[in-house]
Amino acid sequence: RIVFLNGSFLPIEEAKVPFMDRGFLFGDGVYEGIAILDGHLVDNDAHLERLERSLREVRIPNPYTRAEWTRLEEEIARRNGMTEGFIYFQVTRGVAERDFMFPENTAPTVAMFTQAKAIVNAPAAEKGIAVITVPDQRWSRRDIKSINLLAQVLAKQAAKEAGAQEAWMVQDGFVTEGGSSSGFIVTKEGRIVVRPLSNAILPGITRKSLLALSQDAGIELEERLFTVEEAYDAAEAFMTSASTFVLPIVSIDGRSIGDGKPGPITKKLREIYIRMAS
Numbered sequence: 001r002i003v004f005l006n007g008s009f010l011p012i013e014e015a016k017v018p019f020m021d022r023g024f025l026f027g028d029g030v031y032e033g034i035a036i037l038d039g040h041l042v043d044n045d046a047h048l049e050r051l052e053r054s055l056r057e058v059r060i061p062n063p064y065t066r067a068e069w070t071r072l073e074e075e076i077a078r079r080n081g082m083t084e085g086f087i088y089f090q091v092t093r094g095v096a097e098r099d100f101m102f103p104e105n106t107a108p109t110v111a112m113f114t115q116a117k118a119i120v121n122a123p124a125a126e127k128g129i130a131v132i133t134v135p136d137q138r139w140s141r142r143d144i145k146s147i148n149l150l151a152q153v154l155a156k157q158a159a160k161e162a163g164a165q166e167a168w169m170v171q172d173g174f175v176t177e178g179g180s181s182s183g184f185i186v187t188k189e190g191r192i193v194v195r196p197l198s199n200a201i202l203p204g205i206t207r208k209s210l211l212a213l214s215q216d217a218g219i220e221l222e223e224r225l226f227t228v229e230e231a232y233d234a235a236e237a238f239m240t241s242a243s244t245f246v247l248p249i250v251s252i253d254g255r256s257i258g259d260g261k262p263g264p265i266t267k268k269l270r271e272i273y274i275r276m277a278s
């Protein structure tokens with residue numbers, strides 16, 4: 001397996017990050033994750049735009065232009081013979097003696113790897129997934145795609161231990177988002193409900209594309225907060241992320257959603273998303 005680290009492509013065993021990297025010590029970095037399907041990058045521009053924004057918000061200089069990032073993504077996919085899966089990349093503030101304040105004259109650390117994965121023919125897409133709800137214990141700048149994911153690690157582990165595949169995080173009774181996905185419900189009238197963008201959630205790229213596609217398909221949208229009770233009572237529920245596209249949710253906290261099977265609107269949205277991405 002070939003990875004990219006600080007300007008070089010090399011076997012993963014040889015890719016070493018120094019002990020004093022600020023990503024390791026402070027979680028001082030940001031990341032992106034993008035799907036590759038049939039050998040091409042899905043929504044690449046939007047992901048790179050979000051990376052630029054994350055870097056700007058935490059004041060890490062962007063080491064590459066959009067064209068340079070794209071070349072690296074394409075090359076790592078090619079070198080790994082990957083036609084379907086996930087490309088992960090992260091930028092940390094670099095290596096320096098441990099001190100909270102920014103180091104001077106330190107180059108960011110850039111790391112990139114691929115994970116081959118069947119996204120389109122995923123078993124979870126057929127059966128749907130189970131979700132549990134947990135308190136949202138994260139910081140207040142969730143719009144930044146930071147590498148600090150401890151709350152999500154704990155939330156998703158709790159989901160696994162409950163026999164579920166994702167955790168929906170809840171603040172003041174309202175669902176914020178999934179541990180690594182955006183959360184949606186469908187009302188009995190067939191309208192999609194999704195939380196509006198703010199500092200409380202990550203601006204999901206799959207979310208954004210899907211909302212545009214759903215408009216074209218004539219599906220009505222309510223961008224507003226929704227409660228856990230409303231989700232239990234919804235006709236359908238689903239999640240979106242770059243590494244899964246659209247996945248049906250068939251139970252929340254052990255309660256069946258709708259008839260407990262992937263719903264028709266969710267299935268249709270998954271199909272139109274895959275068509276766009278292919």
Ligand code: PDD
Nearest residue numbers: 033179180181182202204205206241242
């Ligand atoms: N997670 N919300 C959170 C908290 C996320 O971590 C993610 C993505 C999303 C969906 O965003 P997008 O559609 O741009 O992937 C929403 C990635 C896939 C991960 O950490 O693996």
